[in-house]
Amino acid sequence: MTGHAAAGASGRDKAGRPIVAVTGIGVVTSLGVGKSDNWAKLTAGVSGIRRISRFPTEGLRTTIAGSVNDVYRDYMSPAELSERIALLAGEEAVAEAAIGVKGRFPGPLYLAPPPLEIEWPDRIKMAEMAAANGDTGYPDLMRVAREFASISGTFKFGIIGERLADHFGTEGSPISLNTACASGASAIQLGLEAIRRGECEAALAIGADGSLTPESLVRFSLLSALSTQNDPPERASKPFSKNRDGFVLAEGAAALVLENLDHARARGARVLGILEGYGEKSDSFHRTRSSPDGKPIIACMRNALADAGVGPEDVDYINAHGTSTPENDKMEHLGVSAVFGDRIRGIPISSNKSMIGHTLTAAGAVEAAFTLLTLEHQRIPPTINYNVPDPAIALDVVPNKARDAKVRRAISNSFGFGGQNVCLVMTREPA
Amino acid sequence: MIERREVWITGVGLLTCLGEGLEAIWSSLERGGPPPYDDKSFAPYIVYPLAPVNFDKQIPKKSDQRQMEMWQRVGVYAAGLALADAGIAGKPDLLDRTDMIVAAGGGERDVPVDATILAGIRTVAAPGAFLNERLMNDLRPTLFLAQLPNLLAGNISIVHGVVGSSRTFLGEEAASVDAVRIAHARIAAGQSELTLVGGAYNGTRWDVLLIFEQAGALLRAPFAPVWDRGARGGLVLGNMGAFLVLESRDHAQARGARPRARIASICSDRNRRQPGDIETTLRRQWKTIADRVDPAHAVVISGAAGLEPATSAERDVLRDIGLPVRNTGTYIGHGVETQFVANLGIASTVIEHGKLFAPAGTGDVGTSPSALSQVVVTSVGNWRGEGLALVERAD
Numbered sequence: 001m002t003g004h005a006a007a008g009a010s011g012r013d014k015a016g017r018p019i020v021a022v023t024g025i026g027v028v029t030s031l032g033v034g035k036s037d038n039w040a041k042l043t044a045g046v047s048g049i050r051r052i053s054r055f056p057t058e059g060l061r062t063t064i065a066g067s068v069n070d071v072y073r074d075y076m077s078p079a080e081l082s083e084r085i086a087l088l089a090g091e092e093a094v095a096e097a098a099i100g101v102k103g104r105f106p107g108p109l110y111l112a113p114p115p116l117e118i119e120w121p122d123r124i125k126m127a128e129m130a131a132a133n134g135d136t137g138y139p140d141l142m143r144v145a146r147e148f149a150s151i152s153g154t155f156k157f158g159i160i161g162e163r164l165a166d167h168f169g170t171e172g173s174p175i176s177l178n179t180a181c182a183s184g185a186s187a188i189q190l191g192l193e194a195i196r197r198g199e200c201e202a203a204l205a206i207g208a209d210g211s212l213t214p215e216s217l218v219r220f221s222l223l224s225a226l227s228t229q230n231d232p233p234e235r236a237s238k239p240f241s242k243n244r245d246g247f248v249l250a251e252g253a254a255a256l257v258l259e260n261l262d263h264a265r266a267r268g269a270r271v272l273g274i275l276e277g278y279g280e281k282s283d284s285f286h287r288t289r290s291s292p293d294g295k296p297i298i299a300c301m302r303n304a305l306a307d308a309g310v311g312p313e314d315v316d317y318i319n320a321h322g323t324s325t326p327e328n329d330k331m332e333h334l335g336v337s338a339v340f341g342d343r344i345r346g347i348p349i350s351s352n353k354s355m356i357g358h359t360l361t362a363a364g365a366v367e368a369a370f371t372l373l374t375l376e377h378q379r380i381p382p383t384i385n386y387n388v389p390d391p392a393i394a395l396d397v398v399p400n401k402a403r404d405a406k407v408r409r410a411i412s413n414s415f416g417f418g419g420q421n422v423c424l425v426m427t428r429e430p431a
Numbered sequence: 432m433i434e435r436r437e438v439w440i441t442g443v444g445l446l447t448c449l450g451e452g453l454e455a456i457w458s459s460l461e462r463g464g465p466p467p468y469d470d471k472s473f474a475p476y477i478v479y480p481l482a483p484v485n486f487d488k489q490i491p492k493k494s495d496q497r498q499m500e501m502w503q504r505v506g507v508y509a510a511g512l513a514l515a516d517a518g519i520a521g522k523p524d525l526l527d528r529t530d531m532i533v534a535a536g537g538g539e540r541d542v543p544v545d546a547t548i549l550a551g552i553r554t555v556a557a558p559g560a561f562l563n564e565r566l567m568n569d570l571r572p573t574l575f576l577a578q579l580p581n582l583l584a585g586n587i588s589i590v591h592g593v594v595g596s597s598r599t600f601l602g603e604e605a606a607s608v609d610a611v612r613i614a615h616a617r618i619a620a621g622q623s624e625l626t627l628v629g630g631a632y633n634g635t636r637w638d639v640l641l642i643f644e645q646a647g648a649l650l651r652a653p654f655a656p657v658w659d660r661g662a663r664g665g666l667v668l669g670n671m672g673a674f675l676v677l678e679s680r681d682h683a684q685a686r687g688a689r690p691r692a693r694i695a696s697i698c699s700d701r702n703r704r705q706p707g708d709i710e711t712t713l714r715r716q717w718k719t720i721a722d723r724v725d726p727a728h729a730v731v732i733s734g735a736a737g738l739e740p741a742t743s744a745e746r747d748v749l750r751d752i753g754l755p756v757r758n759t760g761t762y763i764g765h766g767v768e769t770q771f772v773a774n775l776g777i778a779s780t781v782i783e784h785g786k787l788f789a790p791a792g793t794g795d796v797g798t799s800p801s802a803l804s805q806v807v808v809t810s811v812g813n814w815r816g817e818g819l820a821l822v823e824r825a826d
Contacts, residue, residue, distance in 0.1 A: 056559030059567060115580050115601070117537050118642065120562060127549040136549035138542055138637030142476075145644040152645035153814070157536060157580075158602025162815055165701060173609050173699040173816055176601040178535070178580045186598055190613070197620040214563055215570075222572035280596035282531070284588040287498060287576050296594065417576070418585025420597060 011262035013276070014309040017196045019430050023099065023269045024257030025369050026092030028085040029356045030066035030250055034092060039373050042381045043402040047234035047355050049248050055214055062226040064233035066250025066357030067212050079116045081210030083160045085253035086111065090168060090206050097257035097269060099202060100169070107202035107258075109170035110190040112183030112361045113160040114211040122151055160208070170204055178361060180416030181321075183207055184254065185364025185424055189278045191258040201263040207365025208253035217249055223288060225325060237358075238385035239322035239351035240329050240397045247323040250357025254365035256372075261430060273372040276409070276425040277308025283419030290331040290415070297335035297413075297421050304411060304423035305339075310431070312340045315347060317380055317405070319371040319412040320397075322351025323358050328415065333393040335413075348405060350398040354384045364414035368424055371412045375428040379404050438618045439683050439690035439825050442517025442676030443776040444509040444629070447763045448479040448669060452512060453780040459762070460777070463789025466762050468654055468667060469635075475651040476644070478635045479669040479764030481505065490590055500539040500577035501670070503586050506631025509672030510587045513627060517676035518688055523592060525686075529676075530595040530623045531584055532614050534607035534630035534768040538578025540638040544569045583631060593627055600768075604734070605816025606630075607771040608699040612818070614677050615697050624682040628675050632769040634668020643668070648738055648813065656761040656792025657737040658746065664739030666813060669764020673773035680825075690825035692779040692806075696720045697820040709744040709811060716819040717752060720807070723821060726754060729805035730787050732774050733758040735794070736765045736813040745811045746794045754807065755797025757787055771810040771818060778806035778822040 013019050027034065030048025031041040041048070048066045057063035071085055100106045123141070126148060130140040153159055161174035179186040184207025191203030220226050227236040227246035237248045264271055281300040285291035305311060321332055337344050352370050359366050374380055379402055386399040409427045414420075445452065448467050449459040470477045486504050489511035490496050496504060514520040519529065548565045555561040576582050581599040588594050600606040600613075610628050617623040634640070643649050643666055650665025683690060698716050702708035731754045735742045749756050759774055766773055781787060787799035810818040 056557065056563065058557070058560035059563035061567075113601070115537060115578070117540075118638075123545065123549065124552060124558075128553060131553065137546040138641060141549075141641055142637070142644050145641055146647050148645045149647060152642065155537075155642055156603060156814065158605060158815060161602060162701070166703065173605050173612075173701050173818075174602075175609050175613070176606070178599045178601050179597065180579060180581050190598075193617065193622060197616060197622070199616065214559070215566055218563070218566040218570060219575040219578075221567070222570060223575060282584075282588045282594040282597040284592050284594050287582065287585055287589065416581070417579060418581045418597070419588045419594070420581060420585075 019261040020192050020195045020275045021259050021261040021264045021271045022256050022273045022275060022372055023259045023264050023271060024093035024097030025272060025372060026089035026255040027366060027369050028068055028071065028089050029252035029359065029366060030068055031356060033070050033088055035373065042352065042355055042370060043379055045382050045384045045400060047384060049233045049236055049357055051233050054212060060217060061221050061228045062217060063230045064236055064248060065212050066248055068210060068251045075121065077119050077154060078114055078211035078213060079154045079159060082113055082208045083163055085210050086160060086164055086206050086208035087167060089253040089255040090164060090204060093255035093257045094168065099257060104169040105204055107170065107200040107204060108172050108194060109161060109165050109174040110187040110203060110205045111161045111164060111174060111176045112187040112207040112365060113176055114209045114361050115178060116155045116157060118155050119213060168204060179420040180418050181360055182364050182414035182416040182420040182422040183361035184366060185368060185414040185422040187365060188256055188368055188424060189422060192275050192278060195258060195260050202257060202259040204255065205258055205365065206255040207362035209360040209362040210251045212249060212251055220249060227324065235385050237324045237354050239324040239354050239383055240390060240393050240395060241386055242388045242390040244324045244326060244329060246325050248357035250359045252356060252359035252362045252366045254362060254369040256369065273375050274427045274430050276427050277304050279304030279307055279423045281421050283421060288417050289327060294331055294334040294338060297331060297415060298338045300421035301335060301339045301423045304425050308425040312343065314409050315411055316407045317374060317410040318347060318349035319367050319410060320349050320351045321413040321415045322353050324353060329393060332413065333395060345394060345396065348380050348396050348398045350381055350383045352381060364422060367412050371410050371426050375407055375410060375426060378407055436619050436621065437680040437693055438615050439678050439680055439693050440675050440779050441678045441683050441688045441690055442513040443691055443779055444512030444516060444674040445773055445776050446484060446505055446509045447671040448482055449763060450482040451484060457780045457784060460788035463791065470652045470654060473640060476640055476649050477652055477654055477667045480635055481670040484508065495590055498573055498576060499586055502539060502631045502633040503577060503583050505633060505670065505672040506583045507586050507590050509629060509631060510627060510674045511591055513674035513676050514591055526592040526594065528595045529593045530626040531587065531593050531597045532610040532626060532628045533584040533599045534610040535580040535583050535599050535601065536632055536768050539636055541570065541574055542637055603767055604770060604810050604812035605699060607768050608810050608816065608818030611772060612697045612699050615694050618677055618679050624679050626677045628677060629673050629772045630769040631672035632766040633670045634764065635670045650737065657735050657742065657758045658792035658794030660737050662739060664737050664742055666737055666765050669766045671763060671766040671769050671773055673769050673776055675772060675775060692782045692822050693825035695723060695821045695823045699818040701816055704815065709741055709817060710748050712817045713745065713748040716817065720821045724805055728800050728802050729754050729807060730803060731756045731807045731809060732778050734770045734774050734810040736760060738813045741811050741813065745809060755787060755799065757790060757795050758792065761791040774808045775820060775822060778808050781806055782822065782824050
């Protein structure tokens with residue numbers, strides 16, 4: 001047990017809590033499978049946004065997405081695809097961490113999956129079976145429901161977590177959580193908190209979202225959240241640009257092995273980065289919009305810096321939420337300007353979403369993984385498609401080309417519908 | 432560094448088929464008698480409809496109510512009751528640092544829109560294009576916000592001003608056990624002082640009944656108590672909201688708040704649900720608290736859902752433990768992500784009244800001990816997840 005060492009001893013942060021290291025990273029996005037491939041493309045400014053080929057797009061305002069075509073086969077439901085990419089990312093992270101033995105991960109699982117429900121292909125099959133008399137209401141579907149027993153488990157919210165817990169052999173009850181577009185960051189945060197509490201020496205945090213379907217696209221479309229600049233697809237996501245018009249829905253997954261630093265050192269694990277702190281703050285202004293004064297996102301970032309025991313002057317890079325919606329990018333600019341003051345003009349801030357789109361419940365995890373790779377490689381991925389700067393947003397967005405830079409400490413922002421705000425603070429080495 | 436602080440329940444908010452608030456629900460439970468289930472509206476399936484409620488009392492703006500579906504209104508209402516009970520409703524300085532963990536299920540679908548699409552899609556030449564067109568034209572834009580699981584928490588932030596933090600857990604019964612477990616652990620370790628935890632569930636919907644019927648999990652009329660539903664068993668879903676305000680003892684005392692009870696211990700786990708697994712897990716969980724339980728003053732409130740073999744497995748373990756048992760599912764139906772929190776709330780009122788309520792069904796055994804001061808609350812998920820909590824009088 002390392003949980004009882006004196007405060008200030010090695011492996012403890014300024015507040016006397018166990019320092020939490022990252023010892024394994026796995027990533028799947030529209031750019032590819034695996035963190036090396038992803039990092040190479042991300043720093044080359046490659047876009048993973050494509051025209052949707054998975055289903056017909058007639059009648060839709062948005063016909064592009066960042067789908068994980070490398071993994072999707074035939075028909076896979078969102079539950080199947082999300083589980084698959086979560087598993088791929090998790091395996092990469094666990095292999096890199098070389099922790100535990102195969103099928104026995106020595107800690108709990110914190111998973112951010114997409115919400116699941118019966119999908120249209122299955123609903124239609126049920127209607128076909130029920131429709132001898134032409135009726136297709138829910139009472140008619142009920143008559144044939146038991147014929148579909150084999151798929152009944154696949155819509156349960158806990159199913160992906162349960163299967164991953166079986167696969168990785170994680171300890172205890174797997175936690176599945178949802179904080180909308182901040183979910184992946186919340187999963188990491190729960191692991192960080194558990195290690196700090198001394199409940200475990202390691203945790204597996206995964207965010208995964210493979211839910212590109214007609215209805216998911218329509219739902220965001222009806223809220224006017226998506227870009228409709230479909231042609232060419234790879235140019236649609238343009239965070240912080242004046243002509244930005246919405247985010248691009250995307251799929252992806254990322255996994256982090258979190259570990260008590262002392263535990264990692266004792267077993268000779270390679271430390272990929274330090275998870276130094278987190279901040280949260282909810283917004284009570286509106287279901288889909290931020291408080292116009294930006295106070296909640298400002299408080300969220302300040303809470304994160306305070307939790308990490310550092311100040312705004314200690315941050316060298318900001319991994320933006322940067323969705324490319326008019327609202328988010330304006331509010332994020334307001335927020336970082338308030339937190340970092342005049343210094344903000346000298347702090348690079350880039351959006352991975354310019355290349356991979358918005359991976360929804362996975363985004364916080366995917367972007368935390370990319371932030372850790374930024375710290376590891378001392379190279380900042382760009383914000384691509386930055387050709388028409390928004391004069392109201394005076395930020396160094398690392399336009400269009402990756403940049404080598406000295407990055408000792410970075411923050412990653414995640415903001416979601418429902419007033420969800422999470423900010424993570426990461427460093428390369430323990431402070 | 433690792434603090435272990437006492438965690439009090441300083442607020443309870445319940446809204447069920449038996450009415451709202453602990454006193455109304457307690458008096459129904461104490462009276463016993465036939466539960467208010469409805470075997471007509473969704474025949475042959477049975478549900479427990481919500482008792483009449485005036486949502487305006489906790490959700491004053493009609494515009495807010497319109498942005499929510501039933502499960503969210505029920506949850507926001509119950510959350511408001513809990514905040515008022517804890518004496519923190521309308522106090523921005525406290526709400527600003529109140530954390531929140533919600534256990535949520537899926538949002539509600541627009542059942543008529545689904546039916547219209549299903550009626551049309553089988554006769555058109557291009558089903559994909561038809562689906563796109565109908566969804567784009569027929570779905571209400573705001574329905575999405577009633578479907579997102581985290582929008583119960585989002586609405587609580589908007590309506591009641593709880594903005595410390597907000598996390599939503601997913602995954603049926605286990606989600607609520609873990610929501611309380613983590614809220615408890617954070618307070619015990621000094622990561623939080625004040626946390627609103629709970630959920631809401633509306634089983635009076637065709638779309639949710641359909642998911643359970645696929646698994647053959649629903650009880651068909653005639654009604655029977657949870658313990659007595661035959662070899663296969665079956666669920667009878669309820670409509671309920673349940674929230675607790677958990678608080679560190681120091682924080683509560685500093686502001687003069689009274690505890691309804693304290694959560695002395697809580698654990699959750701999983702297994703692969705092979706024969707014997709539930710029993711093994713429950714027995715292991717019981718061992719973690721057995722030394723602290725005084726059999727002369729303790730009872731069990733069971734969250735058994737009525738599905739077999741889970742319900743019989745739990746009953747076998749409870750028989751060996753030997754404490755008096757009451758199940759709440761027979762009275763209020765099964766609330767999936769909400770049941771466990773509702774049962775913790777009911778446990779606190781059982782402790783306050785110092786006695787048990789009326790039995791319902793053959794698994795409700797034993798009589799109320801005098802000076803009842805401890806309640807063991809169980810949760811055996813209908814398909815996964817086992818949990819156990821020990822609730823005690825807080826002196």
